[in-house]
Structure formats: structure tokens, C-alpha cells
Amino acid sequence: MKRIIGLATLAVAIGCGTAQAQYSDGVIKIGVMNDMSGTYADLTGPGSVVAAQMAVEDFGAAAKGLKVEIVGADHQNKPDIGSNVVRSWIDTDKVDVIVDVPTSSVALAVNEIVREKNKVFLISGAAASNLTGDKCSPNTVHWTYDTWALANGTGNAIVKTGGKNWFFLTADYAFGHALERDTAAVVEKNGGKVMGKVRHPFPATDFSSFLLQAQASKAQIIGLANAGADTTNAIKQAAEFGIVKGGQSLAALLIFISDVKALGLPTAQGLVFTEAWYWDLNDANRDFAKRFAPRNKGIHPSMIHAGVYSAVTHYLKAVTELKSDADGKAVVAKMKATPTDDKLFGKGTIRADGRKIHPMYLFEVKKPEESKGPWDLYKLRATIPANEAFRPIGEGKCPLVSG
């Protein structure tokens, strides 16, 4: 029931200050689009709408006389539905900024539309690092994380903490290959060694022969260069083979808190991976989680929810300073010129290519006996400082930078 009410009343107007003539049609309209029903629903979904609402409330939009509206939609992970929604949002509903948008094919499509219509696109959910690479746009900010940061963080930090010998389990398609290539490069650069790799079909359900090869390789670290159901299936089956108990570690290159929660600690324990944000890192995060969870069916915020909060906060700041939301390019330029500062991500910056810069963290999943609550899942293994966390600006081939 809560879900119905939450979603049916999604287009809730927050704040009721007097309309300001400077803002296009008097309202700042935020469109949160993501996967509300599929695999990413717990990770992004209705929680991102809640995060955006909380950002607007905490910003004190009503007190500042801003009229902010939030609308949400489900793109069902289909790029054509996503681009239809975004085009009609911009053309008929006068939405000024699109937020979240997981699934790289949808994000890439939205990226082009927003550029064409000169609005603002704040990405929290999508991972593709070419959104700030060759596809970068003056209207886009890529907030929370990207594949490069995850591969780099995990590869780098694990080698530095002693995991020198790697074996890759890679999904056999472009995305898996890219993840494996990026991570292997980082591992070797830091003095580690890749002892072997095996490619599994995408998607796969039976990983036994691949896991046995990984086990036989005697590598310290087994890197899972895959995503979604492939990653969780591989982790489950690795637990059945006793791979982690046998002394090898699993490093997931793309996994989220919702996956760890679904796998459960007994299965996922010892798994190492990189994330941008965790609710139990400090007091400000815990406080946010405490206010967030009751509004989101008890699900604790993921890094993507936190990214939405942080991005919307910074957007509102830029728009109030400009006193206008009409010109998307100008708003993003203002966002880049102003250092970011909010209670979840702390101080940070946005680079010329649209990449938001902040530290990343290497986490390990706790053992069941170490966990004190249902959401007490991670322990911090290492912090990757902001200046090392993301792809150096020159390597992305972003036309905004070279030009």
C-alpha cells in the first residue's frame, strides 16, 4: 500500500512559495527517472525520488521562496521508453533537470536529448565512464561513480593491501571486457600479476566450471568482471565451492548494497569492492539513513540515493545563485565553477568534463558474527583519495577538455 501511495502521489509539489518570474514557468521541475520495477528498483527506484524530496526539504526551498516540483517515472530499462519520457517531460511538462537514470543505454540516450534541448542531466545511477569521456556533454554532470572508478579503486586498493595475484572471471561482452581490461591495467601498474582469466557467456546461470578454474589457479584474488545477476550468481556459487573459506578473496567490480543485502552475509562475507558512499561511515550519513529508511519501505540508502541527494542539493544552490534555470549550459557551468559541499559527500568539485570528484572507498562484507543489525554490512578497508579516485581528465578523450 505504501508503494501505491508513494508513487501515485509522486508529482507532489514541495513548498508553496510565491512563483518567481525568473524561473521558467515559475517552477523548478525535477524529473527523477529510473528503474522502478526491475532489477535496479531497490538500488535506485522510488528511493531516488525520496532522496530528491529530502534534498529539496533540507535545502529549505520553501523558505527561500523557491517552488520545486518532483516527478518520477519508470524507464523499465528500455532506452526508447526513457527517451520518450524525457522528451515529453521537457517539451510538455517543462521539466528542467533529469536526475538518476541507471542503465547505460538509457543514460546515453538521455544525454543526447538533454544536450539538444539545453537542460540539465545529473547522473547518479548509470556507470558508463564514456558519459564523461567521448560522449561528455556541457549539460551533464556524472555524480556518484563510474566503471573506471570502480575498477581502479578495487584493483588499486587490493594490490596495495597485499592481493598481488589475480584471476578474472569475465562476462563475455563489451562491458565485461572493458571492466577486465581497465582493472587488469591497474593491477599490473601497481605491481600485481594477472595469472589467468576465463570468459563466461552473458548472461550465465552455471558458473561451476569457471569457478573451478579460478580455484585451481591459486590466485589470491578472483575478480568478477560482470554485473547484476551474473555477479550475484557467481558469488553464491563461489560460496558453495568454499572459495572464500579456502583462502581466496572475491573482488566484485560492479556490485551494490542491494545485491549484498539480497545475498546475505553468510554468502557474501569477505567480498571486496568499491563504493562511493556507505550509510554507516559517519554521523551525517547515519542521520540521513535514519530519516531516509522509514520513507523508503525500510530500505537503507544506497550510494546512488545519496548521489541523487547531493546532486540535487548542488543544483538548487547553483540555480538560486543564478536566479534562473532556463539555460541548462549556464547552470552546469555554474555548478562546475562552485565547489560542492553537502553533508553526505562533503567537499568536492566538478571537473570540466562533467565528472564529480570525491573519495571512493574500498569495503569488505562483514562476517555474520561481526554484524550488529540487518543493514550493518560493510567494513571499510581503504579510502581512495579524491585525486586518485577518478580517471585523469586527459585520458577520457572528452571534446570539452581538449577543445
Place this chain on the structure above:
Amino acid sequence: MQQIAPMEASVRTERSRSEIVAFMLMAVALIVAPAVIYPLFLMKALCFALFACAFNLLIGYVGLLSFGHALFFGWASYISAHAAKVWGFPPELAVLTATAGAAALGFVAGAIAIRRQGIYFAMVTLALAQMMYFFAVQAPFTGGEDGIQSVPRGKLFGFLNLADQMTMYTFVAIVFLLCFLLIYRIIHSPFGEVLKAIRENEPRAISLGYKTDRYKLAAFVLSAALTGVAGGTKALVFQLASLTDVNWPMSGEVVLMTLLGGLGTVFGPVVGAFIIIAMQNYLAAFGQWVLVIQGVIFVTCVMLFRRGIVGEIASLLRIKL
């Protein structure tokens, strides 16, 4: 006998008149619609309507249930997107290339599949479609799960700029109406009569001397080619081609559209496609409830209107649609 014959003739003209009226209404609706409905949505619905009509040609008139039509739809959109973006083809040529490509794929898939009937036919088509889906996942030119993005719409015949929403809409609407008329013509030709004979009783059609395999293959290729027109046009409308269109749920969706609208009716698939696409778009704000609502509507239709929406209306009014 002599008295019955003229009566039947008058019934027949009566029936085709209802189809002409319905077609006129549809054409008028398409002219008026962009004034009230968002054109991009209309274009998408028209592409799917054409897809469903092409699919209906096979299931409704030959009785062959293909569960692999995403193969032609998706690959046509890849071919059209690739032709327009990489080879720099003008839009009309891109769509034609996509159509030819889909027809070629249809010829190969059809030649293999029509050797079997019923569930085996459906499974063979599904297997071939999945094979090509995995090829699309792997092949470098499809862009894997990112798809082919920012496809230029280009200039139609070198001077009509399709970047303009209304020009694009007009192009899509005309393509749709022409293909719709073509399908109507196919169904009512002697060739179509043979197809219907095969649907009703294949051994009898064989005993009458028809080489039914050839007819079935021809129908399969026609259906694939028309699906290719739909897929190729859709790639230009959305300026992207992605894995969604080649994956198996797309094959299921087109079955759903056709069933909902009415199997074996000329207008049914159009109505079905508009309903399903409208639900996907206008209910997007309900998030996870879209699929539930879609399921409930589907169950209701199957339970209450066995002949599909248009089929029920037609039988109620005793006309042919």
C-alpha cells in the same frame, strides 16, 4: 443457389465498406492526432502498430505463431541505425536497407522454421532469434548494451529535414498507411486466399495442388520485411537502436498487442499496439505497477473478449474490420 449468390455479394460489399470507413477514420485520426497527442509517442505507437500488423499477417492469416519476430524488428533497427550513422545513408535508403536486411533474415529463418508446425515452429523461431540476440550482444558494431546512439535522422529525399518533429511524424504516418494498405492488399489477393486456406486446413490445400511450403515461406518473408520497415523507422524516430528491440520480450510484446487487438482482424493489431504502448508510456509514473496493470488488462481481455477488442466489436456489429 441462384438466389443466394447475389445476397452473398451484397454482404461482401457491405463488409468491405465497413473496412473502408474504418480506414478513413484511422487516416483522419492520424492527421488530427498530433495536435492533441505528443508526436513522439504517436510515432512510436505507429512503428509498433506496423510491427503488430506484419506479425498478424503471419499468425492471423497463415496461422503460424512466430515467437522470434524481435529478430527482424531489432536487426532492422540496427541495420537502419548503422546505415544512417556510419555509412551516411539518407533516411529513405536506411529504411530500405533495413527492410532488405530483415527480408534476407526472414528468408533464412523462414526456410528453416516452416518445416515444422505449432509449438515446434514457435521454438525454432525463438531459438534463431535468441541466436541473433547473442550475436548482437557480442558484435562490435551494435555497441553491445550501449546500443547505437545519436543516429542522425537526416534529410528525406535530400530536402525534407526529419529533425523537425512534424516532418518526421508525417513521414512515419505515410510509411505506416502505405504498409497497412499493402498488408490489406496481400490479405485480399488470391495469394491471401491461399494463405487462409492453409490456415484452415493445410492437407486440403496441398491436395488442391498448392505447394504450401512456398506460400508459407513467401508469407514469412513478407512479414519479416514489413517488420523490418517498422524496426528501421523506429531507429530513426528514437535515433537509437538497442538490445531491447532484439531481445525475446519484444517478441512476446507483439504477440500481446495482436491478441489484445484481435487476431486475424485488419485493424486489431493497430488498436492493440496503441493500447500497450500507451500503457507503457502514460503509466510510467506508476513505476512498478505498470507490469501489474498490463497483466490485469491482458487477463481481462483474454477472459472477456476472446476475439480481441476489434474482433469483439466486429462480431457485435456484424461487420468486418
